[in-house]
Amino acid sequence: MAQKRGNGEGSVYQRAVDGRWIGSVAIGVNGSGRPIRRTVSAATRREAVSKLKQLQRDLDDGLLPSEGSVTLIQLITRWHDDVLSHQVDESTAANYLSIAKNHLFPTLGKKKLGDITPVHIDQLLARKLREGLAPSTVRRIRAVLAQCLDQGMRWGYVTRNVAKLTRSPKVRRTEGRTLTPGQARDFLSALDGHPHEALYALMLSTGLRRGETLGLMWEDFDEEDGVLRVRRQLRRDKSGLSTVDTKTATSRRAVNLVEPMLVLLRTHRVHQREQKILVGPDWIDRGFIFTTFTGMPLDPRNLLREFKGICLKAGLGDWHVHDYADLRVMPTPIHNSSSVMVNDLKWSA
Secondary structure (H helix, E strand, O other): OOOOOOOOOOEEEEOOOOOOEEEEEEEEEOOOOOEEEEEEEEOOHHHHHHHHHHHHHHHHOOOOOOOOOOEHHHHHHHHHHHHHHHHOOHHHHHHHHHHHHHHHOOOOOOOEHHHOOHHHHHHHHHHHHHOOOOHHHHHHHHHHHHHHHHHHHHOOOOOOOHHHHOOOOOOOOOOOOOOOHHHHHHHHHHOOOOOOHHHHHHHHHHOOOHHHHHOOEHHHEEOOOOEEEEOEEEEEEOOEEEEEEOOOOOOOEEEEOOHHHHHHHHHHHHHHHHHHHHHHHHOOOOOEOOEOOOOOEOOHHHHHHHHHHHHHHOOOOOOOOOOOOOHHHOOOOOOOOOEEEEOOEEEEO
């Protein structure tokens, strides 16, 4: 028997093979662009219409179960491979997948999407806090799950984002750790004659972050106006070192330099040119201000290790390269004609 549809009652037809009445509703499309449908079955047309109406009410209420046997692991894997791989930085996509593998796969990963409830997610977040994870890390777990389920909604796998029905744990704000003026002087003293003296002075005097500093090129240095233009950052990913544009418009900025810092950069450029002559044809000139002995950009990981070593040498203990203070807030400079001053810190010329 041919299919029959009820007028104004949705997609209702009688199946030829067994005579049962089928109600069908589309809830989205799959990766191939084909409709994803949910169906009900009944012995009579009236019963099929009733079931279809209930199905449509469930859909409106966000109670429709997920497609087939799609699990959270399958959704996250597809989200990473088909979306994140071309929408975000490689390092960001890898970070999302790492969070999922470490925290979501072992707990909710094998559950069908429609079976995951806000209760499950709240229990997961509470467990992670009890295990000692920082609230900021637990917030990231929830954020990754919420973004993934948003994509699941766009693909028609779920009709509501249950992660957004939960709340992230509060993060207690703590004051960042900074070097005192005395500690900064000890740090700078340990750098006396170091080839990266100007690099650390620039970070200390301007507050530039590691990637921004290492991504600077001589074309960004306006010596006449005493300005550095921050346009990019250097990073390491699976393919090696590369530069990327700064993430936001506010990150792309012009930084005014004090005169002592200008002197340091001019001196640094002279030393770099001397190094280039010394190395000869082995020098690889890519235009970076701060480089290795052969002109290549500095690896951010190597800089961090170097910084930690300098701190230990100065007797300061363990510090991260982003911990120390922006010295523009420090006391009035000490004037000394035989020294280059970066605010109140004395640098040997």
